[in-house]
Amino acid sequence: MQRSFIRSKQKRYIAIRNVTILSVIANLLLTIVKITFGVIGHSQALIADGIHSFSNLAIDAMVLLAAKYSLLAPDARHPYGHGRYETLVTLAAGLLLIVMAIGLFSEAYEHLIGHKASSEPTSIILIIAFTAIIIKEAIYHYTIYVANKVNSPMLIANAWHHRSDALSSSLVFISVLGSMAGYLWLDAVATIIIAIMIAYIGFEECLPAINKLIDSSIKKEKLLEIKKIVESVDGVHSMYQLRTRKMGINILIDMHIIVAPRISISEGHRISEIVRTNLLDEIEEVIDVLVHVKPKHANTSLNLPQRSEIIPNLQRQPIDNIDKIENVTLHYLENKLSLDVDLPLNIIQNNNQAQLLSQQFAKFIANEPKIQAINIYYHGTNYNSPQIFQIEELRNFIQIKD
Template identity: 75%
Template sequence: MRVPVQKQERYIAIRNVTILSVVANSLLTIVKITFGIIGNSHALIADGIHSFSSLAVDAMVLLAAKYSILPPDTRHPYGHGRYETLVTLAAGLLLIVMAIGLFSEAYEQLVGHKSPSEPTSIVLIIAFAAIIIKEAIYHYTVYIANQVNSPMLVANAWHHRSDALSSSIVVISVLGYMAGYLWVDAVATIIIASMIAYVGFEECLPAINKLIDTSINKDKRIKIKEIAESVNGVFFMHKLRTRKMGINILVDMHIVVAPRISISEAYKIAETVRHNLLDEMEEVVDVLVHIKPENTMNSLDLPQRNEITSRLQEQSIEVVEKIEKITLHYVDGKLLLDIDLPLNIIQNNNQARFISQQFADFAVNDPDIYAINTYYHGTVYDSPKVFQIDELHDFIQDKN
């Protein structure tokens, strides 16, 4: 499996922006709770607890960023990229939980006619400062997330924005209280909670899809197909299977090639497909290419080499023991055999035709064999060329 380029640099970028987040969340937690108590604002105290919960997400992000870059091992042969996916899911779930908490609080205010406490002006100052700080960190985190392609950082960025929205509720609560509209706080809370819940679901669903090996999007699948089928020797590609491992893509496919090419040529074609995908698609880190010869349907029940060899040995064909090589081709539910014999076992063209006819008769009487082609291979003293029947006459005449 290929290790993505600049993996260490990606980790450093995620680590640095998350450390900034830890510092900001720690300070805001202390300031909000302290001045919430001093300023007689339960909303600001709750907002401080909200900031404290974001520290848990920061810790998970740091751990995931560290462990997701570990190389593959025996227990994790595809790497550790799903640490990021798990943290993205956890962050999304926390957003949903926070939204439910806000809904509950708003419902209690509306139905239970619970009035907010009278806050002091210091609460407004702290809340405004928190909004500015959190929005700045949100935009910076999203910028880094786009630079390093990290859905996990995007999820964490939305925790910063949810903090900013939570602080905005505090501002609305204070202004509403000052204007005499006590219900404004609850309505604003419901709207903001809805936004946070929506973002939480938006983060959770892609993470869940990755964990259950959902395929990549259609455009990327089409691109993979185009790259594979552009390789010379590939008739077409099918049975494409893809899945995500963190930000990386794993690919499994079948390619159809000519039925009578050599194994080494087929392997070369498959390797070319694999390398082209790795070179042209940065997210692709592992490609498994299965080779399938064309027109090999219904060949599963056909005999293998040992059975064919056994059948030949049961025949009364004298030259069977002289066979140098048998090549089996599984085509259209039948076997096509290429048999190589040494050239020095025949004296004339008629003898060669007789031997070939014996093999042809055997093929006619065997239900699994479509035809047998007989070839004669010269030694270095005769000729290095491989002859078919029609080519033997002139060579034998010259030899004699």
């Protein structure tokens, strides 16, 4: 399973790298062409569009780096891997768009309010803007296709940069037509609209990235899917305190499950392992699951004594064959403490001796108000023997079975 996961990550990186390299080439050419002909053709909107393409070029570089470093395996300093490189790049890309939008808006607004003279854009601007629309829209669709295929929010964000570039080129096209018709102010208005659009996309990218960095939970639909998987496991009574967080595209989970109150630690651990394995197998994005096992009714007071206090005290009691005790299991349930004591059957010769032993244990717990009950279990030297006794005595804490 681990090898398959690594291969999947490598294929994911290759897919992101290939589509981003295509984006780099397109953005580099468009940046040069837009800014150059924006100056030559007297179009402030095309220059702004060229700066937009340049910002996309910078973001492409960050995407390539993030895709590479997020592939790194977990290490001592990064035990959960490097998935947040993608989140950081998404945040940086959004912030870069916002900063760029503020600059474009400020310059265009000053140009519009200051009534600065504008030169009429040339017809070559129309050809460049139309070509940019076709190229960017095509790259948008291809990038979205790859992003959905590899489940990359970072690549989806980058795809929307291409869509915003196509939209801004559309505004350039419209503004140039208006300017050529004598409405020279349309160039500045188009620049302002482009700036607002870029800022909006920047905020749309920043907010989810910030939520991931502050460990916001995953969507409700995915939480319900997790709950369904967990509660379908045999032995799980219920679950609570389900907490999730994102690490790039990956999901980390921790939760508490409720199990039967008197099962063994090993059975409880096995149930938790089945829960963990099922989540890892059935939800592709999940890479780590921490399951806390809690017995039903285990609302335990911290004032109850621990094993290190109980066992030495028990061993000091004047109880027959106290040194023959093979195991003591402590149960902390409903703010009460009870003990299961295992003894060999061969120490009991008759029922009277069993009753005497029960009275000695009864006297012990009478002096120990924090212990509610003791259950004594006898077994033969052959564990397959059907002979098992429980001694019943004071306050129903000791029972006997044939």
